[in-house]
Amino acid sequence: MDTNITDLVLITIPLIYLISAMLAPSRPPLSGWRLLQGANGVVILLTLFAALLPESGSRLFSTSAVSCIVLTLVAFIGVIITGYSAQYLSGESGEARFQRWLQLTLGGVSVVVTSNHLVVLIIAWTGISLSLHQLLMFYPERKRAALAAHKKFLFARLAELCLVFAAVLLYVEHHTFFISEILSVYSAGDVELSISAQLAALLIASAAMVKCAQFPMHGWLIQVVEAPTPVSALLHAGIINMGGFLIISMAPLMLQAELANWLLLIVAGFTFVGAALITMTRVSVKVLLAWSTVAQMGLMLVECAMGQYGLALLHLVAHSCYKAYAFLSSGSEVENFLRDRLAPFESPSAHVQPLFFLIAVAVLAVLIGNGLIANDASLWLLLFLFPLVLISERSSTTHRGSILFMLGVSAGLLLAYTLQKLVFNTLAPTGALPSPAQALWCLLLVSVLFVTYWLLRQAGDSRLTKALYRNLYAGFYLDEWATRATLALWPAQLPQRAGKRGVYRALEKEQLS
Numbered sequence: 001m002d003t004n005i006t007d008l009v010l011i012t013i014p015l016i017y018l019i020s021a022m023l024a025p026s027r028p029p030l031s032g033w034r035l036l037q038g039a040n041g042v043v044i045l046l047t048l049f050a051a052l053l054p055e056s057g058s059r060l061f062s063t064s065a066v067s068c069i070v071l072t073l074v075a076f077i078g079v080i081i082t083g084y085s086a087q088y089l090s091g092e093s094g095e096a097r098f099q100r101w102l103q104l105t106l107g108g109v110s111v112v113v114t115s116n117h118l119v120v121l122i123i124a125w126t127g128i129s130l131s132l133h134q135l136l137m138f139y140p141e142r143k144r145a146a147l148a149a150h151k152k153f154l155f156a157r158l159a160e161l162c163l164v165f166a167a168v169l170l171y172v173e174h175h176t177f178f179i180s181e182i183l184s185v186y187s188a189g190d191v192e193l194s195i196s197a198q199l200a201a202l203l204i205a206s207a208a209m210v211k212c213a214q215f216p217m218h219g220w221l222i223q224v225v226e227a228p229t230p231v232s233a234l235l236h237a238g239i240i241n242m243g244g245f246l247i248i249s250m251a252p253l254m255l256q257a258e259l260a261n262w263l264l265l266i267v268a269g270f271t272f273v274g275a276a277l278i279t280m281t282r283v284s285v286k287v288l289l290a291w292s293t294v295a296q297m298g299l300m301l302v303e304c305a306m307g308q309y310g311l312a313l314l315h316l317v318a319h320s321c322y323k324a325y326a327f328l329s330s331g332s333e334v335e336n337f338l339r340d341r342l343a344p345f346e347s348p349s350a351h352v353q354p355l356f357f358l359i360a361v362a363v364l365a366v367l368i369g370n371g372l373i374a375n376d377a378s379l380w381l382l383l384f385l386f387p388l389v390l391i392s393e394r395s396s397t398t399h400r401g402s403i404l405f406m407l408g409v410s411a412g413l414l415l416a417y418t419l420q421k422l423v424f425n426t427l428a429p430t431g432a433l434p435s436p437a438q439a440l441w442c443l444l445l446v447s448v449l450f451v452t453y454w455l456l457r458q459a460g461d462s463r464l465t466k467a468l469y470r471n472l473y474a475g476f477y478l479d480e481w482a483t484r485a486t487l488a489l490w491p492a493q494l495p496q497r498a499g500k501r502g503v504y505r506a507l508e509k510e511q512l513s
Contacts, residue, residue, distance in 0.1 A: 005053060006050055006053050006058050006061065006063055007058055007060055007061060009046050009049060009050045009053075010050060010058075010060075010061040010063070010114050012046060013043050013046055013047070013071070013110045013114070014107045014110050014111050016039050016042055016043055016046075017039065017043070017103045017104065017106055017107030017110060018103075018104070018107055019039075020035055020036055020039035020103050021099070021100045021101075021102075021103035021104050021107065022100075023035060024036050024096075024099040024100070024103065025096035025097070025099050025100050026096075029086070029090065029095050029096070030086060032096070032099050033082055033083070033085065033086035033099070034086075036078070036082040036099060036102070036103060037079050037082045037083055039103070040075045040076075040078035040079040040082060040106070041075075041079055043071070043075040043078075043110065044072055044075045044076060044079070047068055047071045047072045047075065048068075048072065050063055050068065051063065051065070051068040058116070059116060059178055059180070060115075060116055060117065061114045061115065061116055062113075062114055062115065062116045062179070062180070062249070063114075064249075065427040065428070066245070066248055066249060066313060066427065066428060066429070067113045067114050067249070069313065069317065069427065070113045070241075070245055070316070071109075071110055071113045071114060073238070073316075073317055073320055073321075074106060074109050074110070074113070074238045075106070075110075077233070077234065077237050077238050077320060077324050078102075078106050078234075080233075080324055080328070081102070081230045081233055081234055081324070081328075082102070084229075084230055084233070084328050085098065085102075085228075085230045088228065088229060088230060089228065089230070094138055097134070097138075098135065098138060098228075098230075101131050101132075101134040101135050102135065102230075102234070104127070104131040105128055105131040105132050105135065105234070105239070107127075108124045108125075108127040108128035108131060109124075109128055109238065109239070109242070111124035111127075112124045112125055112128065112242065112245075113245060115179075116178055116179050116180055117177050117178055117179065118163075118167040118170065118171075118177040118178075118179060118182075119167065119177050121163075121179070122160065122163050122164060122167060125159075125160060125163060125242070126156075126160050128239060128242070129152075129153075129156035129159075129160070132152075132234075132235065132239060133149055133152065133153055133156075135227065135228075135231045135234070136148065136149040136152060136224050136227050136231060137149050138227055138228055138231065139226065139227070139228075140495065141495050142226045142495070143494050143495055144223050144226045145223070145224065145226035145227055146492065146493075146494050146495055147223065147483075147492055147494060148219070148220045148222075148223035148224045148226065149220070149224070150486070150490075150492040150493075150494075151219060151220040151223075151482070151483065151486050151492075152220040152221075152224065154486055154489070154490055155210050155217050155220065156210075156211075158210055158217075159206075159207040159210040159211050160207075162203040162204070162206045162207035162210070163203070163204070163207045165199075165200075165203050166199075166200040166201075166203035166204050166207070167200075169196045169197070169199055169200040169203070170182050170196075170197070170200050172196060173194060173196045173197055173200070179249070179250075182253070183250065183251075183252040183253060184252075186252040186253045186255070186256055187252045190256070191256050193253075193256050193257060197253065197256075197257070198257060198259055198260070200253070201250075201253055201254055201256075201257030201259070201260035202257070202259060202260045202263060204246060204247070204250055204253075204254070204260065205247070205254070205257075205260040205261075205263050205264050206263070207243070207246065208243035208244065208246050208247050208264075208301065209243065209263075209264070209267055209268060209301065210243070211240070211242050211243035211246070212240060212241075212243035212244065212268075212297035212298070212300070212301060213240065213293070213294050213297060214267055214268055214271040214294070214297065214298060214301070215267065215270060215271045215274060215275075215478055216478040216479065216481060216482045217482060218271070218275070218294045218478070218479065219475075219478070219479030219482055219483060221235075221236075221240070221290055221293065221294060222287060222290045222291060222294075222475075222479070224290075225284075225286040225287060225290055229286075229327055229328065229330065230328075232286060232289075232290075232327045233323070233324050233327040233328050236289065236290070236293045236323040236324075236327060237319075237320045237321070237323040237324035237327070238320060238324075240293060240297060241297075241300075241316050241319070241320060243297065243301070244297065244300045244301065244304065244312060244315075244316050245316065247264075247301065247304040247312075248304060248309050248312055248313055248316075248428060248429065249429075251309050251428075251429035251430075251431070252429065254304070255307060255431070255432055260305075261305040261306075261307075261438070262305070262438075264301050264302065264304065264305035265302060265305045265306075265438060265441055265442070268297075268298040268299075268301035268302050268305065269298065269302050269441065269442065269445045270298075271294060271295070271297075271298035272295050272298030272299045272302055272445065272449075273298075273445050273448055273449045273452075274295075274472075274476065275291050275292075275294040275295035275298060276292075276295040276449060277449070277452055277453065277456070277472050278291050278472050278473075278475055279291040279292050279295060280453070280456055280472070281469060281472050281473045285330050286327070286330055289323065289326050289327060289330065292323075293319075293323060296315070296319050299315065300312050300315045300316060300319070302442065302445075303315060303379070305434075305438070306379070306434040306438055306439075306442065307431040307432035307433060307434055308379065308431055308434075309428040309429050309430075309431040310421060310424040310425030310426075310427070310428040310431060311379065311421055311424070311425075312428070313424045313427065313428040314420055314421055314424040317424075352392045353388075353389065353392050353450075353454050353457075353458075354454065356385070356388035356389070356391070356392055357385065357388075357450055357454075359388065360381060360384040360385050360388055361381070363384060364380055364381055364384060379442070381443060381446050381447075382446045383414070383417065385446070385450055386410075386413075387406075387407075387409075387410030387411075387413065387414065389453075390406060390409070390410055391403060391406045391407065391410065452468070455468070456468070456469065
């Protein structure tokens with residue numbers, strides 16, 4: 001009986017999205033937006049109800065804590081975005097079209113996060129991409145929007161091919177497409193993976209990196225800021241996280257796949273450090289937020305590769321809420337930026353931040369020596385550096401405070417982080433401590449990030465820093481390379497048929513923003 005109730009509830013959710021996508025465009029605009037808000041609200045209630053039901057053992061759907069958290073999060077973001085869009089898109093000729101594709105996109109997400117069947121998951125994953133493409137092309141006359149959507153379209157097909165081949169390999173290995181049956185084989189503990197399983201894990205990791213816009217397939221995410229702000233909020237707060245969700249949901253397999261984890265550590269690690277530093281060179285608010293998303297997704301995938309699934313799930317939820325707020329309030333950021341420029345500015349002394357770095361390393365060494373921290377030391381170093389940088393930069397913003405005040409704020413944030421991590425560790429799949437080699441690699445990444453940050457802040461006139469800043473400003477020219485490869489593989493049909501020179505000029509203009 002429980003199985004029937006659970007299945008009925010979870011089947012109803014995508015039907016709600018489908019029905020609302022059909023009805024809303026035919027109603028008056030304001031009434032249509034209210035219908036969409038109500039539909040997303042009902043989805044939240046149904047998801048919470050499904051989460052409270054006893055474990056049903058359904059073969060069709062997943063009612064894991066991760067699925068329920070992500071589905072509730074996406075529906076909540078849907079409520080916020082539809083409420084915002086009612087005013088933002090008021091009077092637009094494509095308002096009804098936007099309503100339709102928004103709900104279909106959210107419906108695809110609901111199927112992906114609750115499906116227990118690989119084929120259904122891949123079909124819904126493809127549906128999300130196709131629906132999102134229509135939202136990204138809301139203004140089809142904009143060249144940069146069309147180019148970004150074109151690149152996104154091709155990269156999405158690459159991710160889907162990776163998932164298809166991974167599903168085939170897993171089916172050959174286990175003779176089933178049901179995810180729970182496949183993962184049960186790897187849940188027992190240390191399992192020696194076959195070559196097919198190793199390849200499947202590598203393909204899953206590759207699909208996640210493509211979905212999360214990791215280097216060098218990140219440029220489209222920076223350029224889709226040409227789309228309406230609600231689309232940016234939906235993309236950065238919800239859709240972009242699907243790669244992280246995929247890795248977390250396949251945790252039992254990924255824990256055993258050392259090669260796949262090292263692929264994530266290397267590619268996502270470079271992306272995390274590079275994108276975080278590139279963010280320091282940006283002025284445009286939405287472009288800065290887009291680069292921040294690339295960096296955050298890289299860090300989340302690194303956390304997954306280190307077996308810290310509870311932390312990755314917490315990161316996913318926190319980043320989604322923050323990015324939805326940041327994009328939907330981006331219009332007020334210009335005023336905030338001008339106000340900050342008028343405020344007195346004081347850079348920290350050159351020796352302060354290196355001293356803080358040494359303090360963080362010393363504290364970390366004491367904790368490791370006393371057995372309080374194991375091989376996840378790199379994540380703790382990153383955590384320790386955050387309040388120390390906050391304290392050192394306390395005079396660089398309009399929100400000033402004494403050292404004692406900043407210490408209190410930092411202590412409160414560290415406490416909140418610790419408590420939330422404990423909660424999410426109980427909700428996420430069981431993880432593992434990283435190997436010493438993985439921990440050392442991540443310590444190196446965090447150290448490079450901090451040292452380079454210090455150079456950019458304190459040694460801006462040196463020849464080395466100028467050359468570094470120039471390359472960061474250009475995004476290491478990775479997107480230009482990827483764009484040339486993309487256009488050579490499948491030329492884009494841009495508005496007014498801009499030639500290749502026009503495409504590259506558009507990219508140069510994007511870099512200047």
